[in-house]
Each structure stands twice: as structure tokens, then as C-alpha cells.
Amino acid sequence: xxxxxxxxxxxRINDNPALFHASESENKILPVYIHDDINIKKQLGSASRYWxxxxxxxxxxxLNFNLSFYRGDTIDILMKIIxxxxxxxxxxxxxxxxxxxxxxxxxxxxxxxxxxxxxxxNCTLLWSPQYILxxxxxxxxxxxxxxxxxxxxxxxxxxxxxxxxxxxxxxxxDSEIDxxxxxxxxxxxxxxxxxxDISENSAVKILDSFLxxxxxxxxxxxxxxxxxxTSKLSPYxxxxxxxxxxxxxxxxxxxxxxxxxxxxxxxxxxxxxxxLLYHFSFMDTKNLQTKFDDxxxxxxxxxxxxxxxxETGYPIVDAAMRELWETGYIHxxxxxxxxxxxxxxxxxxxxxxxxxxxxxxxDADYASNIAGWQWTAGTGADAAPYFRIFNPxxxxxxxxxxxxxxxxxIPQLKDVPLKYLQKPWEFSSNLDxxxxxxxxxxxxxxxxxxxxxxx
DNA sequence: TTTTGAGTTGTTCGA
DNA sequence: GTCGAACAACTCAAA
Numbered sequence: 160x161x162x163x164x165x166x167x168x169x170x171r172i173n174d175n176p177a178l179f180h181a182s183e184s185e186n187k188i189l190p191v192y193i194h195d196d197i198n199i200k201k202q203l204g205s206a207s208r209y210w211x212x213x214x215x216x217x218x219x220x221x222l223n224f225n226l227s228f229y230r231g232d233t234i235d236i237l238m239k240i241i242x243x244x245x246x247x248x249x250x251x252x253x254x255x256x257x258x259x260x261x262x263x264x265x266x267x268x269x270x271x272x273x274x275x276x277x278x279x280x281n282c283t284l285l286w287s288p289q290y291i292l293x294x295x296x297x298x299x300x301x302x303x304x305x306x307x308x309x310x311x312x313x314x315x316x317x318x319x320x321x322x323x324x325x326x327x328x329x330x331x332x333d334s335e336i337d338x339x340x341x342x343x344x345x346x347x348x349x350x351x352x353x354x355x356d357i358s359e360n361s362a363v364k365i366l367d368s369f370l371x372x373x374x375x376x377x378x379x380x381x382x383x384x385x386x387x388x389t390s391k392l393s394p395y396x397x398x399x400x401x402x403x404x405x406x407x408x409x410x411x412x413x414x415x416x417x418x419x420x421x422x423x424x425x426x427x428x429x430x431x432x433x434x435l436l437y438h439f440s441f442m443d444t445k446n447l448q449t450k451f452d453d454x455x456x457x458x459x460x461x462x463x464x465x466x467x468x469x470e471t472g473y474p475i476v477d478a479a480m481r482e483l484w485e486t487g488y489i490h491x492x493x494x495x496x497x498x499x500x501x502x503x504x505x506x507x508x509x510x511x512x513x514x515x516x517x518x519x520x521x522d523a524d525y526a527s528n529i530a531g532w533q534w535t536a537g538t539g540a541d542a543a544p545y546f547r548i549f550n551p552x553x554x555x556x557x558x559x560x561x562x563x564x565x566x567x568x569i570p571q572l573k574d575v576p577l578k579y580l581q582k583p584w585e586f587s588s589n590l591d592x593x594x595x596x597x598x599x600x601x602x603x604x605x606x607x608x609x610x611x612x613x614x
Numbered sequence: 615t616t617t618t619g620a621g622t623t624g625t626t627c628g629a
Numbered sequence: 630g631t632c633g634a635a636c637a638a639c640t641c642a643a644a
Contacts, residue, residue, distance in 0.1 A: 293642070301621065301641055308642090382623080428622080448640095495623065534622090547624045547636095554624090603625085607636085614637085 160247035161329050162186040163240060165193065169252050169282040169399030170218040171359045174319035176280035181250040182323035189244060189329040190226045194339040195233045198262045200443065204518035206487045209348045212341040213357035214398045219336070221359060225328040230339050234266050244329060246275055252282035255433050256525055257440040285316035285403055286430055288437035298438040300540045305434065306427040319405045354486055355394070355521065362401035365392055370409060377418040384490035385563035391488065393522035432530035435540055443529050444510065446538040453613050457506035465596050466501050467515055472595030474581055475555030476500050478568035485568070487521040492558055498535040499549035504602040506609065509536035548603050555581035
């Protein structure tokens with residue numbers, strides 16, 4: 160008899176519990192990737208598809224070119240494969256997002272009718288959301304108690320299972336990755352090939368080098384976009400080129416210090432995002448705090464476009480938006496600055512910002528992206544006071560005090576004295592640079608007024 | 615049920 | 630330049 164290992168969002172062979180457990184049985188293995196754009200609520204963005212394409216090439220190589228590629232409805236395709244081969248078992252990652260859970264419930268039913276065993280393993284999260292509840296059996300809505308009491312004090316994450324000892328593959332069908340049609344016709348991504356090495360090995364190398372030095376400056380350094388003190392592992396984590404369990408236990412092997420604890424808590428935030436989406440699945444399109452449903456978004460397409468292009472006239476915002484466009488990534492603090500600016504100063508609905516990040520970020524994660532935007536907008540799971548509005552001038556001066564990050568992405572400001580870099584209009588009105596699309600004080604006051612209306 | 619303490623990341627104003 | 634208070638009261642978690 161034979162097994163299918165169905166890959167979804169965990170495209171790796173090291174610490175992949177689904178693959179590992181399949182390899183422990185006597186069955187031969189048919190590794191399968193199905194690009195299912197039917198049972199999906201939101202199509203993958205362009206950046207995600209490019210990353211996925213390269214991650215699949217890497218995975219296929221790791222599997223000695225035994226990976227089969229299919230496109231279409233997951234259940235239809237699996238039924239065909241099951242008919243063709245003598246399949247007794249399917250191994251797959253456990254789903255945590257609502258659409259996937261529904262799909263897997265249907266699949267489970269079909270498989271039980273066919274007497275095919277469906278083995279699902281948690282490959283994605285350190286803590287399964289369904290078991291983390293308060294004493295009254297309701298889900299947490301605040302990060303700190305969720306993380307400390309719900310996660311850390313409750314149970315240790317699973318130990319990594321390592322690489323399968325042996326893999327006996329079933330001869331596969333002819334199928335090509337290009338059948339998946341992942342890449343856009345316009346080759347915008349050519350410039351990305353030199354910036355990102357998209358492979359499982361590369362993820363391990365990045366982790367190792369991060370743990371050798373930068374981690375010890377993480378707590379402070381993570382705030383400065385020009386420094387190199389973040390791991391930049393997020394896109395690798397997104398498609399599971401590295402497992403969070405492996406990262407967690409690699410951190411555990413280091414001598415405990417506050418930098419390591421802080422990095423772990425950031426992994427905790429990823430858990431929290433999945434957790435919220437699991438328990439409050441409506442928040443993918445609706446405000447978690449429903450009182451914001453009446454909020455009067457301005458949604459000016461001109462302002463939204465200027466933000467997307469990095470032409471708001473505020474250097475730190477524009478630098479970050481250009482970083483996104485040029486690299487498929489934005490530094491964490493810069494995500495907050497740009498998101499706050501869009502939602503609060505421009506009064507554009509967080510869902511529009513969320514969709515732009517979804518399209519452009521290599522680490523675009525369904526749960527993290529939504530939870531992050533709702534947090535910034537003040538509509539999410541946080542007691543974040545609505546009057547917390549980032550001031551892009553102050554943020555730029557504080558966190559890019561030497562202007563390195565700003566000038567990297569907006570070189571035409573190189574002749575502006577550092578003192579004026581974040582407010583170049585005070586230096587000269589004759590610069591080759593966008594005019595401010597809103598006044599900071601006016602737009603702030605207006606946001607505060609708009610927020611006061613829905614209290 | 616009631617009470618108490620606390621909540622990722624900020625800014626502005628006035629002393 | 631530096632510091633604390635105000636922003637404005639709310640929801641959550643847990644005793």
C-alpha cells in the first residue's frame with residue numbers, strides 16, 4: 160500500500176511531522192502539492208506566488224524530484240490519485256484557518272468512505288489554538304495572558320522530529336511546476352532573485368547566523384530599520400521552509416537572556432494571530448471590535464495610491480513603502496508606521512492596507528497580516544488606545560537618526576541636511592520629492608475626531 | 615458577582 | 630532639553 164504526503168504550507172523535509180510519520184510506515188510515498196485556488200477565500204498575492212514557486216522548486220529537489228504538482232480542487236484531485244494508486248493513507252499538516260478546516264472536514268468524510276486513513280499532524284504552530292482557553296473556557300483576547308498563562312505555563316511545544324531516516328517514493332506522474340501558473344507574466348520578480356535565497360537550507364543558514372550574533376542585540380536593535388538585528392526569517396516561516404519548533408528549541412539551547420525571551424514572544428505573536436483567527440474567524444474581513452463597523456473611512460483612492468507608491472511626502476513612510484516594493488519585505492516598526500499613517504492620517508480602511516501588504520509581502524501570512532492590521536487600526540484584539548497615532552517625523556528621527564534607511568530608498572534626499580531629512584519641506588520647497596498629501600496635525604486631529612464619534 | 619489591576623511598539627503639552 | 634501627565638475611559642483576566 161501507498162501513502163500520499165500532501166504539502167500545503169510546510170514546504171520542508173526537516174521537522175515536518177506529516178512527512179516524518181509517513182516515512183515511518185512501510186508504505187511508499189507519493190509527495191503531492193495541490194495549488195487549490197478554488198477552496199480559498201483569498202487568492203495568493205503576487206509576492207506569495209513567487210515565493211511559493213521557488214519554495215516548491217527547492218522542496219522538489221530535497222525530495223529527489225519526486226514531488227507531483229496539481230492545480231484545482233483538492234478533493235477532486237486526491238480522489239483521482241487515490242483511484243490511480245493503491246493509497247491507504249494520506250498525511251498532511253493540520254489546518255488552523257477556517258476555510259482549510261472546512262475543506263479538511265469534507266475530505267475526512269470522503270476518505271473514511273473509501274477506507275483511506277487521514278493522518279493530520281500539527282506542522283504549523285507551537286500551541287494548538289483549540290486547547291488554549293481561560294478558566295471559564297472562553298478564548299483569550301489579550302496577548303500577555305494568552306502567551307504566559309495559556310502557552311508558556313501550559314505545555315511545552317513539540318520537539319522537532321528531524322529529517323526522515325528513509326524515504327521510499329512511488330514513481331510519479333508527469334507534472335510540471337509551471338502547470339501551477341504561479342508566476343506573473345510581467346517579470347517584476349527578476350530583481351528579487353538576487354535578494355532572497357528561497358530554500359530550506361538557506362532558512363537554516365539564516366537562523367544559524369542570526370543566533371550567532373544579532374539575537375543578542377534583538378530587543379533594542381529590532382526597532383532600527385537600518386540595523387541588521389532582526390532575523391528576517393518571516394518569509395521562510397510563512398511557507399514553512401523552517402519550522403517554528405526548530406527555531407524555538409534552537410533558542411532554548413542558548414543561555415537564557417531577555418533578547419531570546421523577546422524573540423520568542425514575537426513567535427508568540429504569530430501564535431496569537433492564528434489563535435484569534437481560529438476563535439474569531441469573522442475577523443478576516445470584519446472588525447473584531449464591532450463598534451468600529453460604523454467608522455467613517457474616507458478611502459480616498461488618490462491618497463491610497465500615493466501611499467502605495469511611496470509618494471506621501473513623508474520620508475520614513477515613503478522609504479518603507481519603497482522597501483516593500485523593492486524587496487518584498489518591510490521592517491517591523493516601519494509596518495506600524497506605514498499602517499498607522501494609512502489608517503489614521505489618511506483614514507483609509509485597514510482592509511485596503513491589508514490587501515496591499517497581502518499582495519506585496521513575501522511573508523504575507525493570512526493570520527498575522529489581518530491581526531496586525533486590526534491591531535494598528537485599533538479594531539483588533541488590543542486595548543491600544545485609539546489616540547495612539549504614530550508621528551512619522553518623530554519615528555523617523557528616533558529610529559533612523561542617521562537617515563541610512565531613509566536615504567537607501569529615497570536617494571534624491573541625499574543633499575538634505577540630516578536635521579531636515581524627515582521634514583524636507585522645511586529645508587527647501589524645490590526638491591525632487593513628493594509634496595505632503597496631508598498635514599500631520601490636521602489629519603491627526605481629524606482621526607481623533609472620527610474615532611470619538613464611534614465611542 | 616464584584617472588584618481590582620493591567621494592557622507590545624505613542625504623542626503632545628506644559629512646567 | 631527633559632519629564633510627567635493627559636489623551637479618555639474601556640475591556641479583559643483573574644481573584
